[in-house]
Amino acid sequence: MKHLRAINKKARRIDDQLELSKSKDDVMALQTAQRPHVPMGCTLSFSPGWEVDSSGGTAGLCMPAERDIYDCYVTCFWPAQVPDHLNNYPDWASKCATATKDWRNLDLVFP
């Protein structure tokens, strides 16, 4: 540190920690500190425009409804109706890299 001089062991540990976090920042320059994952556009986060658009349809949503699939799948606890990817259908979404484009490639699953 520049303005504080560590003069005991505990202070030096605090100093080292700051230096370490600085060097990490160099690599991940655009990232902010790690925060809990909140799915974008999920109903839980009450973002307007997610469920219906201004005309009452789904064509003009601020986010395409299809992209939501990956937020309900794997990363989210919300019980969306997606196949069980842990045990029975691990490859269910393997052909669909970008949901908004490739959603038609999602496999149908017949349990």
Next chain:
Amino acid sequence: MTATISGTRTYRLGEFHQFEGGGRTFVYVVHAGAIFELDEAAETLIRLARNGGTAHESLVNDLTTSGLTIADAEELVEEMYHSHLLVDSESAPARLENPPAGFPLQSMVMNLTNQCNLSCEYCYEFGADKVATPEGKPKFMDLETAKASVDFLMQSAVSRSAVQITFFGGETLMNFPLLKQVVTYASEQAAAHGKRIDYSLTTNATLLTPAIIDFLAEHKIGVTVSMDGPPDLHDKLRVFANGKGSYDIIAPKVKLLIEKHRTRAITARVTMTSGVTDVVRIFRHLKQDLGFHEVGFAPVTTSPDRLYSIGEKGMDGVLNQFHALAEEWLEYALRGEMHGFSNVSETIAELVQGVNKSHPCGAGLGLVGVGPSGDIAPCHRFVDSDQHAMGHVSTGIDAAKQADFLDRGHVNSKYECSTCWARPLCAGGCHHEAFVRYGDTGHANLHYCDWIRDWTDTCLKIYGTVSALNPGFLEQFAERKAL
């Protein structure tokens, strides 16, 4: 993310104690026990943030008007925030965590006997404020119990690479034959477990003989002698059963001990009582006339109404004399010499590490006391007390009793400590003293708060001064006892 996180913060000052030493300014960070030297800009920031509720941007602006570049001001704020000198206005103070469950044992104090050949009036084991209930229990520890104690220590130390046994009493040397056997057995066991072992002993010195001294030196057993100063002071309360003082008996033995036992530091431990508060004279006598390496002082543990208890006025006098010796300690340190006043040395050693204690000491955690019967107590001061027993060496520690003792003694459960900046070192003070004063081991020792804060401040100033003028001197305090 459009705004940076820091840009939205408002600050207030964190919890710290600011002090000067060697012409420089330092802070002691209560959150961590860390010590930092401040530069001028950091001092300015502390003045600017004093009123609290300062938004990040305005703080940076104020700093730039005092001459810093924006980048420098940002960096300063970040450093102060990271060190908890600045905190979020809304944040609650962090609570200290509990030590991990199953904390490995490091030290054992073995009371080889609860018998003593002296009758010191203030003794916490026999005096008016005693907690021990020795009726019907063995008076001397036998070899079987001692071996079980050593086994218990080895087992409970788990993965520690070093353990420590302190022999205690009663008068320890009244059971010297057992002490010898324990050293032999424990050294074997330590070798078998791949651990280093270290011994120490506390004694009144009345029973020391040349043969005993040779044994202590040969096995590198550290010795602490309970001694209260020159004859007129020592003989006030450290007397035989017939009232005769013990000074004349022990003085030649102590000299012989110091002359012949060269493998460890020999320490004197002074108990201050009413009328035995002439700290400087006692120190000079023990250090210079008798030659002890270190001399440590503590006021007697007592309820306040005992005749030998030191009143508040007496303690003020004591503190003044402590300051005089502390100044000497500093002069010695700046010359690179050890002074021998333990009350400073021990605090400095804790400041070097930056300890931040959840409990005032290791009692019931990394340290236990074992009585002649094999009963486990939180420390030697609670040995033989039914109320405080927490298990037996043959069956191990009673987890429920241990948890109760540690919960009570945790600094988080002492409300008065929550706003005190000296709590990383003090954590409320001695469990036993609290029990004698307030009837509860978990009570903060409120009768010496001012005293502790004053002393901690004194030692911080010494620390700061030495770190500025002779930093290498502090390195010899850096070795950790617990491994």
